[in-house]
Amino acid sequence: xxxxxxxxxxxxxxxxxxxxxxxxxxxxxxxxxxxxxxxxxxxxxxxxxxxxxxxxxxxxxxxxxxxxxxxxxxxxxxxxxxxxxxxxxxxxxxxxxxxxxxxxxxxxxxxxxxxxxxxxxxxxxxxxxxxxxxxxxxxxxxxxxxxxxxxxxxxxxxxxxxxxxxxxxxxxxxxxxxxxxxxxxxxxxxxxxxxxxxxxxxxxxxxxxxxxxxxxxxxxxxxxxxxxxxxxxxxxxxxxxxxxxxxxxxxxxxxxxxxxxxxxxxxxxxxxxxxxxxxxxxxxxxxxxxxxxxxxxxxxxxxxxxxxxxxxxxxxxxxxxxxxxxxxxxxxxxxxxxxxxxxxxxxxxxxxxxxxxxxxxxxxxxxxxxxxxxxxxxxxxxxxxxxxxxxxxxxxxxxxxxxxxxxxxxxxxxxxxxx
Numbered sequence: 001x002x003x004x005x006x007x008x009x010x011x012x013x014x015x016x017x018x019x020x021x022x023x024x025x026x027x028x029x030x031x032x033x034x035x036x037x038x039x040x041x042x043x044x045x046x047x048x049x050x051x052x053x054x055x056x057x058x059x060x061x062x063x064x065x066x067x068x069x070x071x072x073x074x075x076x077x078x079x080x081x082x083x084x085x086x087x088x089x090x091x092x093x094x095x096x097x098x099x100x101x102x103x104x105x106x107x108x109x110x111x112x113x114x115x116x117x118x119x120x121x122x123x124x125x126x127x128x129x130x131x132x133x134x135x136x137x138x139x140x141x142x143x144x145x146x147x148x149x150x151x152x153x154x155x156x157x158x159x160x161x162x163x164x165x166x167x168x169x170x171x172x173x174x175x176x177x178x179x180x181x182x183x184x185x186x187x188x189x190x191x192x193x194x195x196x197x198x199x200x201x202x203x204x205x206x207x208x209x210x211x212x213x214x215x216x217x218x219x220x221x222x223x224x225x226x227x228x229x230x231x232x233x234x235x236x237x238x239x240x241x242x243x244x245x246x247x248x249x250x251x252x253x254x255x256x257x258x259x260x261x262x263x264x265x266x267x268x269x270x271x272x273x274x275x276x277x278x279x280x281x282x283x284x285x286x287x288x289x290x291x292x293x294x295x296x297x298x299x300x301x302x303x304x305x306x307x308x309x310x311x312x313x314x315x316x317x318x319x320x321x322x323x324x325x326x327x328x329x330x331x332x333x334x335x336x337x338x339x340x341x342x343x344x345x346x347x348x349x350x351x352x353x354x355x356x357x358x359x360x361x362x363x364x365x366x367x368x369x370x371x372x373x374x375x376x377x378x379x380x381x382x383x384x385x386x387x388x389x390x391x392x393x394x395x396x397x398x399x400x401x402x403x404x405x406x407x408x409x410x411x412x413x414x415x416x417x418x419x
Contacts, residue, residue: 033059033079036134041088042095048118048142049094053110055079058135063123067153068264070114072141079108094118094141101197103240109197117149118142185230186405188223189250191260191359192216192233196240201265201375208375209238211384212261215372219261219394226398228405243358250365257332257401258367260359263384265376272377273348274340274393276333277369279326279361280354329366332404336368339400343392346379370397 039054053074060077081100089098089112097113118141126136144152192212194200200208213235220231232253234246241249250258337351348371360367372393373380383389 033057033076033135035076035079035081035084037084037088039136040084042090042098042112044092044094045140047121048140051089051112051137051139051141053137055135055137058125058127061125061137063120063139065120065149065153067150070117070149072112072114072118072120072139074110074112074137074139075103076108076110077106081108081110094143099197099199101240103197104242109240111197114141117144117146119144119148119152185228186256187230187232187253188401189232189234189253189255189258189365190216190219191246191250191258192235193260193262195235195238198240201263203265203375203381206375206381206385208263208265211263211375212372213238215384215390215394216261218390219397222391222394222398223401226402228402246359247362250362255365256405258359258362258365259397260357260367260369261372262369263372263375263380265374270377271348272374272380273346273351274373275348275351275353275371276336277353277355277357277360277371278329278333279367280356325362325364325366328408329368331407332366332400333368335400335404335407336370336397339396339403340393343396343399345393345396346373346383 034056036054036056040052042049042051051072051074053076055076059079062075064073064075065071066073084100086098086100089110090096093115095112096115098110100108100110103109121140121142123139124137126138127134192209192215194207194209194212196209198209200212202208216233220233223229223231232249232255234249235241246260247258333352337347340351341347355369357369360369373384375381375384383393
């Protein structure tokens, strides 16, 4: 871990202690802490907003900031939110929505959707006599620029403040259809975006998570009918799957390609059309460092044992792998755009883009993120809800994948290598 990251986490951990109360040790609890519904909520302050969560006992906790859209995430170990009215956590234009639920056994999550970029000013837990046996977590947020928010999000790929380390990744969701590696068919891993506590974009009674699961299931059927492909989904139902677990599913399945499916919403209703994303070059170094820091060594590169290697060696090997994988992913993105265009699918005015999406960070699996459309666009919503349109869309993706596979095989057979 770099010196700057150690310094940042030390500062953030001190922030979790600075309110004068002791923070619970890392030992897991067996009792469930209750969130006090009368003493918890979001209030506006002179400088922004304050989140307060009153608990029946101290528990390990951590806070993170996420982007697109801007969100604050509070994870609590062994905490029960069932009696809480989440309407108390919406505070006008600064906090526009709140949701809570279980993200993995033993951990619950509160997600605040922010109306604008808000930076973390302080976060801590009080357990002093003033609260008797209760604990109080307070988190202060204040408006920041887009650049400042992006910096905090980048630094908090793990957590910006915490009282306990991130737990080990939960087991990957059961995959009864996961194919063996020696079938001779290409394994395509489809990742329906969001799910469970994280519904993604929403319009009326439809969510991005729901629509993308349907699209992924239909794309799986189209790929299987085509032949030559085995298909694995990162989730088969409406459940929350951590971003890193989605990559673990792809590695375990021996994926030849990873496709994440989304349908975002933006403020203006004019933006529309499909967009294909690949990993931005300036995000690759950061991605490698975070993967090396947080993943099991046998989960970084398929078929390469890094268990006895330090971060420096792991980073070098991941950089070498990504140098071969990135051009293949870009050619896949080009193929997808061409096939969608040929099929008459409406494309975004910039159909090929790059971004630092976490699900694109696998070093050795060509990965793309497809925004099938925008739920904020009436035309795109109508398309996504139309089975006939989805059939044309999925067939175009099958055509692109099949053509890309043949081209990659030809490049390899003539000695062009994977570049």
